[in-house]
Amino acid sequence: MAGVQEAREGDKQGWRRPQLRERRVLVFPLPFQGHINPMLQLADVLHARGLAVTVLHTRFNALDPALHPEFAFVSVPDGVPAEVAATGTIIDIIVAMNVAMEASPAVGEALASVLADEGQPRAACLFIDANLLAVQKAAAALGLPTLVLRTGSAACLGCFFAYPMLYQKGYLPPQESQLYMPVNELPPLRVRDLFTSSKNSHEKVRRVLARITETVKYCSGLVINTCETLETTELQRIRDELDLPVVLAAGPLHKLSSKSTGSSLLDQDYSCIEWLDTQLSRSVLYVSFGSLASMDSHEFMEVAWGLANSGHPFLWVVRPGLVQDLDGLDFPDGFEIAIEGRGNVIRWAPQQEVLAHNAVGGFLTHSGWNSTLESISEGVPMICRPQSADQMMNARYVEDTWGVGFELEGKLERGKIESAIRKLMNGKEGADMRDRAKELKKKVADCLESCGSSQIAVDKLVSYILSL
Structure with missing residues (x-):
């Protein structure tokens, strides 16, 4: 030994x-x-x-x-x-x-x-x-x-x-x-x-x-x-x-x-770290649905407008294959103007570095286990949007057992997404989740x-x- x-x-x-x-x-x-x-x-x-x-x-x-x-x-x-x-x-x-x-x-x-x-x-x-x-x-x-x-x-x-x-x-x-x-x-x-x-x-x-x-x-x-x-x-x-x-x-x-x-099977865009350096502490919502999860074009549009209408800075990973029925990246009319100066869309992120960044205050995630662990390790609370496999039980533990996030249930609708973002980033419940996330981060660090x-x-x- x-x-x-x-x-x-x-x-x-x-x-x-x-x-x-x-x-x-x-x-x-x-x-x-x-x-x-x-x-x-x-x-x-x-x-x-x-x-x-x-x-x-x-x-x-x-x-x-x-x-x-x-x-x-x-x-x-x-x-x-x-x-x-x-x-x-x-x-x-x-x-x-x-x-x-x-x-x-x-x-x-x-x-x-x-x-x-x-x-x-x-x-x-x-x-x-x-x-x-x-x-x-x-x-x-x-x-x-x-x-x-x-x-x-x-x-x-x-x-x-x-x-x-x-x-x-x-x-x-x-x-x-x-x-x-x-x-x-x-x-x-x-x-x-x-x-x-x-x-x-x-x-x-x-x-x-x-x-x-x-x-x-x-x-x-x-x-x-x-x-x-x-x-x-x-x-x-x-x-x-x-x-x-x-x-x-x-x-x-x-x-x-x-x-x-x-x-990584995809090239990571490190320019997002420089962008995060320009943002206020805990102000940015990081959005990524992992390497395999997908959504249809209508859901994609609802997520886009939910992010735009929330008023919060965000970093959104839109990887190839995320949207099932779109050949290329096609944002809704007016979206890019609406997010100018506070929204950053990239193809793939160095996720662990992003979650560890002081500017990131929340994570909208598909609740894969790697993403869940990485978020917990950095004390970042989560909005969970599980899709299949083990993601539902990961989201359940995030919400019910550890109290460091909540699930976004039902159809993806812009108003619901906007409300969820404000709840996590601005609300009293979100603040409590952030406090518990910091405590859980310390317990994991002790291990x-x-x-x-x-x-x-x-x-x-x-x-x-x-x-x-």
């Missing part, structure tokens, strides 16, 4: 202790932005503790090795048909990827080649995303231990484990009359907050979640991108459920990693201190890896 502690203290002070890297970890992220970033952040944390890292990645959403010269990179054929990659849902792509990988020896051959590389330190284990059951099977055939990184919340994973019970007790599939019914076994969730997909059948979702559960239950250890102070009860429930050597809350990973941005729970979790993880 002495070497681990020395490396940890050195990294905390901004330098990395030169050392011979005698062991190596392999990492294999699911190729979507919200999964890539935490995995590469974990890789960076482990590299800082003296472990060599090899990143295996698919050709779909291929990573750029030039962004991480400290890692070795290996491209693995994923077998995703071009049509599915272009038009399929995320679940379609995950299913197609696993089917192709299980039918082909390519993954096993790639892993065998990496393990046989005598120019690299001996591999101790492979970190995988829980969606990659096919990769776990290939690793098991080679005798390589797999550990799972869950990039979502502990509450979300607990929900996956509970799915058979949720169907048995009639919570699922959800009925319109039951949407606001509490799920007594998983407080504070209601039926409407459970993991769901509007674009896939409940049976397909059920099969995918069953495979995730299988991947986790048969791994050699579990790391969750959360921290003890945020999800104490949820983490204990998972530890009680699983018979694993380690179940560790080692997050927020973007705060533990020196390369917090991971590997990141040298004797905090997240740093201790990383110490335990490194010791466990070295024992394999």
Whole structure:
């Protein structure tokens, strides 16, 4: 443990202790932005503790090795048909990827080649995303231990484990009359907050979640991108459920990693930081719906006018693909004049730097877990507009458990959006949420201190890896 502690203290002070890297970890992220970033952040944390890292990645959403010269990179054929990659849902792509990988020896051959590389330190284990059951099977055939990184919340994973019970007790599939019914076994969730997909059948979702559960239950250890102070009860429930050597809350990973941005699939516009420098403290609403969420053109227009009519400065991320039925960016007539001097629209933002900026006083978000964690870590309260997957339960925790935001429900209408912005940025309720957000930020920061729970979790993880 002495070497681990020395490396940890050195990294905390901004330098990395030169050392011979005698062991190596392999990492294999699911190729979507919200999964890539935490995995590469974990890789960076482990590299800082003296472990060599090899990143295996698919050709779909291929990573750029030039962004991480400290890692070795290996491209693995994923077998995703071009049509599915272009038009399929995320679940379609995950299913197609696993089917192709299980039918082909390519993954096993790639892993065998990496393990046989005598120019690299001996591999101790492979970190995988829980969606990659096919990769776990290939690793098991080679005798390589797999550990799972869950990039979502502990509450979300607990929900996956509970799915058979949720169907048995009639919570699922959800009925319109039951949407606001509490799920007594998983407080504070209601039926409407459970993991769901509007674009896939409940049976397909059920099969995918069953495979995730299988991947986790048969791994050699579990790391969750959360921290003890945020999800104490949820983490204990998972530890009680699983018979694993380690179940560790080692997050927020973007705060533990020196390369917090991971590997962005879109070019980040840093000019927005200079613009934020010109704004008053806590005056700006940051608006971003993540890397995958989308809306139709009518909803886009309502958001535009809601922002314009609110009277507040805002920074709005309008990435390619955000609006489903528009080929280009087409703002309503008069919008640009209405926001002149106080509105800034960009294609993609360095989100962690934006949320950490003193000018940002609120976040209108799709409630993905990464965005939620990043906002909490900077003490920024949220207006939540969840759409699918785990976003509804994240929003529920933001509002009901932590009290650092509220959900914007129903149809997107400009008047409703305008009122929500004023409530968060000007109202007494918003001020109370901001105070609670500051308190929660401090609690999370305590987990990141040298004797905090997240740093201790990383110490335990490194010791466990070295024992394999």
